[in-house]
Amino acid sequence: MKTADIAKRYLDYFEKNDHTIVPSASLVSDDPSILFTIAGMVPFIPYLTGVVPAPFSRAADNQKCIRTNDIEEVGKTARHGTFFQMLGNWSFGDYFKEGAISYAWELLTSSEADGGLGFDEKDLWVTVYETDDEAAELWQKIAGLPANRIQRLGREDNFWTTGQPGPAGPCSEIYFDRGAKYGQDGGPAVDDNRFLEIWNLVFMQNEITNVRSKTEFDIVGELPAKNIDTGMGLERVAFLKQGVENMYETDQVRPVIDRASELSGRRYGAEHGDDVRFRVIADHVRSSLMLLSDGVTPSNEGRGYILRRLMRRSVRSMRLLGVEEATFPALFEASRDAMKEAYPVVESDWDRISSYAFAEEETFLRTLTAGSTILDTAVAKTKQDGGSTLAGSQAFLLHDTYGFPIDLTLEIAEEAGIGVDRDGFDSLMQEQRQRAKADAKSRKRAIADVSVYREFRALGETAFTGFTDLQTESKVLGVLVDGVSVPQATAGQIAEIILAETALYAESGGQVADKGTIVGPGYELEVLDVQKPVPGLVSHTVEVTRGEVAVDQPATTVVDAANRRAAQQAHSATHLVHAALRDTLGKGATQAGSLNRAGYLRFDFSWGQALSLETRTEIEEIANNAVRDNLEVTTRVLSLDDAKAAGAMALFGEKYGETVRMVDIGGPWSRELCGGTHVRTSAEIGLINLVGESSVGASNRRVEALVGLDAFRELTAERALVAELTASLKAPKDQLAARIAELSANLKAAEKKIAAFEAQALAGRVPALAQSAQRVGAVNLVAETVGQVGSADDVRSLATSVRDRLGSEAAVVALTGTAGDKVFAVVLTNEAARAAGAKAGVLVKAALEALGGRGGGKDDMAQGAGSDASAIPAALDAVRAHLQRS
The missing domain is CATH 3.30.980.10 (Threonyl-trna Synthetase; Chain A, domain 2)
Known part of the structure; x- marks a missing residue:
């Protein structure tokens, strides 16, 4: 049974049972706290939480999902994949436990000839929440399951929440027994590899509060309207119905493995390590295809970074299979052909999708070439210095800055006969993850709890009249201050105002929000922003500039017409x-x-x-x-x-x-x-x-x-500028470009002549500077300021000439020069001075401490810059003092 056929059977069954069939939402989530649609219930959260009234009492869908938190497990197990499809049926205040259990059991166990999925009843087990006697009894009544095939589990496994206060409820999960060769008997409570979860029924019946963790929260009562939220893993059902070992071998994924096998010349099923790589390639190519089809493009942040990581892991896995040339044209084409029946957009939008995919692979192949060069240099330096381990910081730099995979670093280093400080690398990676998590948490905290809008959205959608009117009379439905609903807001406060109608456009589709005012009896509000915090509801962020605005007052929205x-x-x-x-x-x-x-x-x-x-x-x-x-x-x-x-x-x-x-x-x-x-x-x-x-x-x-x-x-403004230039340069506008080019060339020539004169003047100072040398400790020291210079290069060039003129006797040259508000300091030593213990790097630091600057260098030459020109004498004295002590 093909994967697309399973999905069709599911949707057909629920359509016959009066469910509205809802198209899959985009993989790009509307929820700003998450990057992707990570579960089938994500698009339905506004309905499940009651923030937005559900437009249907019962629904069914096949939702595309992306989840990358277990990316390192992809290819290693039968059930981990980044892209997956979740079949779901939903009830919003309609049927509850008995209906959900009846539908699930009938669809699973009805024969394929009758439109069902044809599972044998003896292979199915269920779990229920530990105190859910009602569900356990219904499974016995409806399915005739014996008590030993109905297992009770705790909050960790069988209680669903959003992670926030609000609706929640117990779960009942359906498992398929894969047989003795996959593990020990005893049901899902004993072995969740042999007993594979295929369907989760969530009975949303409780209100929870004081959420401290996944398992720590307070149940404060039952919901007035109970909902059903179910999810059946399409890939899991597919590999069971197709008689293959895992999701990677199903009809929507296996063609990519076969194509990768052809390209690499290696056989899938011959070697475990290669098999993992084949599965990573197949999973990641399909995920990348689907992300690209939903408009995500490769980048260095957010969703684009996840996509880039998936694509680069695919390229890396192909390299480990021995293929170093571009493979995406073949692999993405295979995935397109496998997925187009279920998602025609991957074919209709192929030109755009493939252009991004192929360009990203070409870029990464160049990155690998450049990274290999950098790594080769680092390995050679490590060996030259007598080391046997590449620093973790170097490996992290390659990974983080150049996108060079750590496993490739390990492989190349091993081939060169050295190790990699993996602990150091992992420590830096952990620090990066913690920073990312902290950032994600801060972003999530910045988002108001949308449940505050529930009561207002329940009154209906905000009517937008702005297509035809720039002024609309309405009524204040709600006032929020600091995310809390309040009776009124007074002059000087920033508040959110919810109205029944508005002429003010809420930011969307690239168009920014309108400017304007909201006025009413005794008050006036300046509109700062207009947004849609939940679908169908418009919120006006305002500053109360006069009076007091309160709930139930009349309000008139006035759009700034010119804006x-x-x-x-x-x-x-x-x-x-x-x-x-x-x-x-x-x-x-x-x-x-x-x-x-x-x-x-x-x-x-x-x-x-x-x-x-x-x-x-x-x-x-x-x-x-x-x-x-x-x-x-x-x-x-x-x-x-x-x-x-x-x-x-x-x-x-x-x-x-x-x-x-x-x-x-x-x-x-x-x-x-x-x-x-x-x-x-x-x-x-x-x-x-x-x-x-x-x-x-x-x-x-x-x-x-x-x-x-x-x-x-x-x-x-451009016309005025051209007029000014034509007058200033005494040239008609059609000759301006040539005249400016001529002046630019003349200026460059003049600058070269000036630089030559300045260099000649500096060179003329060499004899006098050399003659100023004084004996300080064991060396002859030239310590002088040369005044205004063009750059630090002038000071360094002059110091070099002076050092050369001093001959082979131990000598140190310390010169300073100024350019604008900067003071440059340069110290040079010759071989005899270094033998006597004089080190340029040490001496320049002594000078720069006085100048209030920073710098450094080696024993023979060092330089830096400070900002305190008045301290130049003290800086040169610091060099003398240091040499006297040496």
Whole structure:
């Protein structure tokens, strides 16, 4: 039974049982405290916690998930994978334990001919929470399971919470007995390798508080409306139904192993170490494919870093299999073909996905070459110094700065006959992880507990009237101060205001929030920000500038019309620039992020190289021609499927519901899904002036533009500058570039002549400086200041010439010079002086202590800089004193 067939059977079964089939949410989580959708329940948390009313009473889905906390275990066990699919059925105040158990048992044990999964009843075991007598009795009643195949476990295994105060409840897990060859008998409580969990039923019935850990919390009562949350691991069911040993050998994963085997010439199943590598490759390539399909791109932070790590681990594993050339074109193609039946986007968006994947592999292969060179040098230095172990700090530098894998460092070092301080490396890695965890915790703490919005969201969605109105009368539903609901807020306070309706646009889709005010009887509020803390609810962050605002008072939202108009111009201009980019570069130049505010737009797009001046000019001209043509801007609300069928672009990083808003500018030429505000015709945008183009990561570029009056002001300022230059340089504007180039060349020539004169002047001082040498201790010392110099190089060059003139007798030269607010100090010794114990590095530090600076060097030459020119005599005296003591 193919993996996609299992998913279809599951969804078909629950659809027949009156469940709404919900499409998978993106792997990119809406929850700002987590990077990815790490479990099937994540998209449903707002409904499960009651913050957002569920739009259906019962639902089922197949949710894509990414989890990397056990990445080191991938390939080593039958069940660890970074990408997985979680089948789930959900009830929101509808059926409860009896319904969930009945559905699960019927689907699992019904024959394949009847649409079921055809598991043999004798192979199934269940666990229940230790005090959940009701669930245990229902399993006996519904499934006829004997008591010995219903095991009771504690909070660690069979009680579900979000980790926060709120809804929670006991679990009942269903296990499949894989047979005696996989471990000892006795059920899942004895051996969870032989007895494999395939389905978890969560009975959300309790309210918990005072959460101290996963197992330490207080149950304070039962929920008024009980929910069901279940999760069946699709990959686990697939490898059981397909009769293979693990998830890596299923139909959606095994083709990558087979392709890697062909490329490497090594056979899967022949050697344990190689098998682990094959499985890592298959898992990570599929995970990378799916992340790329959801708009994640490789980078050095956040989600992009996780993706980069997965891809680089794949490359590393192929190298360990003996393949050093690029393999992603073959491996990603194999994964695409295995996954396209379930996820057609991996094929329809193949050009974009493959361009990122192939570019990342090429970059990492270059990194490996560069890292190998750095490592070879470090190994040679370690051996030259008589060491037998490469420092852990060096291994960590290679890993952290250059992305060079530690296992490759270990392998190369071992081949060179030295070890690696793995404890030192692990210690530095642990410090890094702790810093990352602390940062994650601080970010999580910074996010308000969204449960505070539950009562307001339960009243319905905030109605946005700003598409047609810039002023709307409403009512204050809630006032929050410091994340706590309060009756009122007074003058001077910062508060959040929840209204039933608003004309103020909440930041989303790249468009920043509106500016404006909220007024009511006896009060006035300045709007600082407008956001959507939970889906469907708008929160206004305000400063109370006059009076007191209280719950249930009337309120009128007033949009700053000029700011909104300028923001609309920028947003509509973004659509035009996007269309112009695609006209110029092709369909591969797709949006990867944007920011629109009054008079300014920033637009990121997928592209692997800088744009030439000619290309930028062409894009700018196409966009401004669209402005000139006064194209009509139309919006339609329709289903997501209908919008996509009409050719509307669904942009990565954006979340869309079943109903979407489609914005056309000039018909299908610019047709995008967009919830932002726009001008009525393109001529209202005014002028679009591209002012910048830059890189924002591998295969991503950014253009910036000024729009409308801001664009005009920029061009006016440039015109004034050109006029000033033409007058100053006495050259017409069409000859300015040549005139400036001529002046620049003349300036460089003059600077060279001045430098030559200064060098000649400094060289002329050598005899006098050499004659100033005095006997100090065992050496002849020249200790002088040379006044103003161009740089430290001048002082060092002069000191070198003086030392050479002093001959072979023990000599030390200590010179200082000033440039601006810096004082340079240089100390040189000759061989005889060093034999007498004089060390330049020691002497320059003595001088720099007086100068209030830092520096250093070797015994023959050392230098540094300070900032206290008045201390130059004291600095030279410090050198003399040190030599007298030596």
